[in-house]
Amino acid sequence: MRNLSSILWAMIFFFCIAGCGEQLVSQPQMDETEPSTTSTAEAVEAVSVPQSPVALTVLYTSDEHGWMEGQETGQGAANMLGLWREKEGYPDKTRFLVLSGGDSWTGPAISTWYQGESMAQVMKIMGYQASAVGNHEFDFGVESLKRQIAGSSFPYLAANLVYKESGNLADDLGIKSYTIVDLDGILVGVIGLSNSATAYTANPAIVGAFDFADYAETLRTTSAELKQKGAQVVVLTSHLCERDLNELVATAQSMNIAVMGGGHCHMGFSKTINGVAIIDSAPYLNSYAYVHLMYDPATMKTSVVDEGLQTNQGGNADPELQALVSEWATKTEKEGGVQIGYLKKELQRQSEEMQALIVETWLWGYPQADVALTNLGGMRDRLAAGKVTLAGVVSVMPFNNTIVEVHLTGTQLQKILEGKLTTPPALGGIRFSDGQWVLAKSGNPLNANDVYSVLVNDFMYAGGDRYSDLAKFDPDAYFTSIDWRQPVIDWIKAQESSENQPLDDAIRLLIEDSH
Numbered sequence: 001m002r003n004l005s006s007i008l009w010a011m012i013f014f015f016c017i018a019g020c021g022e023q024l025v026s027q028p029q030m031d032e033t034e035p036s037t038t039s040t041a042e043a044v045e046a047v048s049v050p051q052s053p054v055a056l057t058v059l060y061t062s063d064e065h066g067w068m069e070g071q072e073t074g075q076g077a078a079n080m081l082g083l084w085r086e087k088e089g090y091p092d093k094t095r096f097l098v099l100s101g102g103d104s105w106t107g108p109a110i111s112t113w114y115q116g117e118s119m120a121q122v123m124k125i126m127g128y129q130a131s132a133v134g135n136h137e138f139d140f141g142v143e144s145l146k147r148q149i150a151g152s153s154f155p156y157l158a159a160n161l162v163y164k165e166s167g168n169l170a171d172d173l174g175i176k177s178y179t180i181v182d183l184d185g186i187l188v189g190v191i192g193l194s195n196s197a198t199a200y201t202a203n204p205a206i207v208g209a210f211d212f213a214d215y216a217e218t219l220r221t222t223s224a225e226l227k228q229k230g231a232q233v234v235v236l237t238s239h240l241c242e243r244d245l246n247e248l249v250a251t252a253q254s255m256n257i258a259v260m261g262g263g264h265c266h267m268g269f270s271k272t273i274n275g276v277a278i279i280d281s282a283p284y285l286n287s288y289a290y291v292h293l294m295y296d297p298a299t300m301k302t303s304v305v306d307e308g309l310q311t312n313q314g315g316n317a318d319p320e321l322q323a324l325v326s327e328w329a330t331k332t333e334k335e336g337g338v339q340i341g342y343l344k345k346e347l348q349r350q351s352e353e354m355q356a357l358i359v360e361t362w363l364w365g366y367p368q369a370d371v372a373l374t375n376l377g378g379m380r381d382r383l384a385a386g387k388v389t390l391a392g393v394v395s396v397m398p399f400n401n402t403i404v405e406v407h408l409t410g411t412q413l414q415k416i417l418e419g420k421l422t423t424p425p426a427l428g429g430i431r432f433s434d435g436q437w438v439l440a441k442s443g444n445p446l447n448a449n450d451v452y453s454v455l456v457n458d459f460m461y462a463g464g465d466r467y468s469d470l471a472k473f474d475p476d477a478y479f480t481s482i483d484w485r486q487p488v489i490d491w492i493k494a495q496e497s498s499e500n501q502p503l504d505d506a507i508r509l510l511i512e513d514s515h
């Protein structure tokens with residue numbers, strides 16, 4: 001396995017030569033719809049401040065996860081931009097603030113293969129002015145994050161994300177705690193908050209250096225600072241779930257924060273509690289949330305007129321954005337469209353078949369191991385029927401994980417498996433039968449004192465998804481450096497499947513062999 005040099009490796013290297021090292025310089029073409037952004041309050045003097053009440057509109061999405069093409073036809077980014085024009089009068093009807101709650105990049109190959117560069121370009125044309133830092137923004141490592149932020153047309157915000165050691169903000173990565181957007185003379189302060197669950201939902205090897213400060217306290221101090229700097233309207237964009245936002249209502253109300261946007265939990269919602277609009281879109285650009293606001297310069301108060309959720313359906317695709325998405329799709333198709341197999345029936349995301357295709361092929365490619373475990377959260381897409389391509393596999397497994405071999409006693413392995421009964425991982429090489437764990441290889445039950453070779457992904461080994469026992473039980477695990485997709489790709493290729501002899505039966509056999 002260690003000597004395998006496959007197309008994928010070659011492609012990853014190719015991408016890195018072609019893309020990873022490249023400075024993501026933002027194109028000089030500034031979209032004319034894009035309102036000016038400033039991070040200082042100096043602009044106050046430059047514009048005349050309106051005297052009568054003014055209308056503001058917040059357009060909000062989160063957890064876009066790279067779905068610029070949409071999960072269904074007609075639900076892509078270009079259609080959403082069309083809807084913003086048609087339904088909201090974007091960008092001229094009112095002053096607009098376009099925000100994201102984060103997790104924008106990791107997803108299908110069209111975004112993941114380029115570490116979000118394509119999605120950043122899409123969001124630039126859409127006119128986003130700020131984004132919270134989601135847990136998935138860390139997926140490609142801090143160096144990539146830094147590069148993406150530097151190349152982005154808008155700031156990434158996380159006021160509560162601080163280094164454990166120094167207590168300082170992650171300024172060195174380009175992450176800010178807030179930004180001030182000048183909307184034709186109205187200064188809107190935007191605060192960002194990251195989800196404290198990032199500590200274990202992102203790879204702890206990457207985010208282990210960070211602490212997450214208290215939400216309410218951070219919101220209070222940051223909004224006070226913003227007001228001092230001249231912000232007239234203050235809003236929050238965050239990667240927080242609805243429950244967290246509910247708990248922040250009193251703080252928001254006391255600081256006259258008009259809007260709180262959330263993310264991470266993939267729940268579209270919109271409501272107003274005590275004058276504070278709380279919103280989040282559905283994930284994957286399936287919908288956007290909006291809030292219509294009135295700001296009265298006389299009283300310096302912001303009030304919510306209404307808010308809601310709009311499904312991304314029926315929008316006429318913006319031609320410029322559609323062209324950009326098509327360009328990326330063609331590029332992805334060309335580079336990742338190499339056919340490696342043929343599937344008659346679609347593999348549903350996280351289905352038994354998909355689980356077997358991953359963990360059983362790890363054991364196929366790494367036969368010295370006894371057991372393979374991988375968390376279901378790593379499977380992000382279905383595998384469509386028809387031509388199976390590299391890009392298809394990357395969409396299913398978008399994270400750049402590697403396989404780690406740990407050595408565990410029967411007792412330790414049992415403890416890990418039984419600690420995960422409510423959210424079990426995909427299991428290869430072991431099954432639960434007649435009240436005991438039985439190994440597929442030997443047909444024998446797990447022996448308490450025997451030591452087994454167990455394959456996991458490096459995200460789990462680093463303690464992600466609360467698998468911290470793995471490193472505790474085996475601190476000297478072997479980092480194989482094998483891309484976790486590699487055995488899947490190699491196995492699919494080895495089947496030499498075709499329309500006449502699709503992969504489906506071979507996948508079925510993988511499941512049977514494990515029983």
Ligand SMILES: [Zn+2]
Nearest residue numbers: 103134135264
């Ligand atoms: Zn998230």
